[in-house]
Amino acid sequence: MEKLNRRCVVISVGLYPGNAKVALVSVGLYDGDMVILVNSEPRVVPENVIRGRRRQPTETMESLHKFVGEAFEGLSIEVRDAWLDPKLGLVANVAMLRSIIESYAPCDVVIAMAGGLRWLSSALMFLAVALNTVGGFVGVRVDRVFTMLEEESPSIRALFRGVERIVEWPFVPVMAELTEEEYRVLRLVGDGINKAKRIKEEYNARYCQGRKECISLPTIERVLIKLRRKGLVNYEPTGKAYRWHLTPMGQLLVEKPSESLRY
Incomplete structure (x- = not known):
């Protein structure tokens, strides 16, 4: 597929750098791309957990920064870390990545569930669906989503010898079909404007550049009801209003x- 914009490549990591390296090579990087390496708190784990090819999470992330610099030498590629905190739940962490x-x-988005704890894969699944739902309104296109067969280990490689290690998503679903008007109202509710x-x-004030773009109170109320039916908003009675x-x-x-969230 032809590259339309710079790409945001999102890769889950964990304690092994190997799968993330395979994912990066599979994706290939262009000049101007950016890579988000996603890992889970805690950033340092007890030493008795570190065995075999496992590393401290911080060391694994550092090794991937170095790998990108060496494997794609001469290209201007930004690499940044995103540390997700399971104590905050999926919603807050996915919202952070989406933001x-x-x-x-x-940008065109590539999401690779390469390594790490299972919950990281869940977060990236929700991220893919969320971005595919609102991407058209924010200039983001989900270009590719894939998962690695399993974590990097000799036993897994032996069990699936000769089997392709990358499993592509055939399509990315959406959470709800939204119009631009509905998305704008949803954003306003998200900004804390609740009546x-x-x-x-x-x-x-934000969007009314001409008569056709202005909106009436009855229209706002109808849009809110539609968003409620789609499971995106809810309300609480407060006097005569909601x-x-x-x-x-x-x-x-x-x-x-x-x-x-720190990242």
């Missing part, structure tokens, strides 16, 4: 990253 990628838009009247005012908030699925799509 990072959106900051690099426009229909205020959403209408902020929507028109206070709207994101559901977990809505948070995956538009929530800003938690202050607790």
Whole structure:
């Protein structure tokens, strides 16, 4: 597939660098691409866990920075680390990764579930689906998603000798079909604007460049009901009005990253 934009290559790592290296070589990198190496807290594990080819998570990440510099020498490639914290749950961690990628838009996204704890693969699965749902509104295209056959180990290689180690996703689903109008309203709810009247005012302040783009209060209310039916928002009665908030699925799509996450 022809490269349209710079690429954001997202790779889960873990304690072994081997699978991530295989994934990087499979993807190939171009000048201007950026790589996000995803790993899990804690960054340092007890020494009795480090055996065989395992390394401390921080050492594994450092070795991959070095590998990219050597394997793709002469190319301008940014490599950054993203440390996910299981204590914060999937939603907050996926929102953080999505926010990072959106900051690099426009970009084509490649996601590789290469290594690490199982929950990292779950996070990257949700990331792929979230980006494929909202990507058209933020300048992001999910170009490729794949998973490695299994963790790097001699026993696994012996068991699957001669079997392709990379398993491609045949397609990437979406969480919900959204119009641009619905996405904009969802973003406003995610920004903490939680009453229909205020959403209408902020929507028109941000997006109303002409009469056709302006929106009425009844229209906002209809959009909110549609978003609720799609499982993206919910509400609580507050006097004569409703206070709207994101559901977990809505948070995956538009929530800003938690202050607790470090990357």
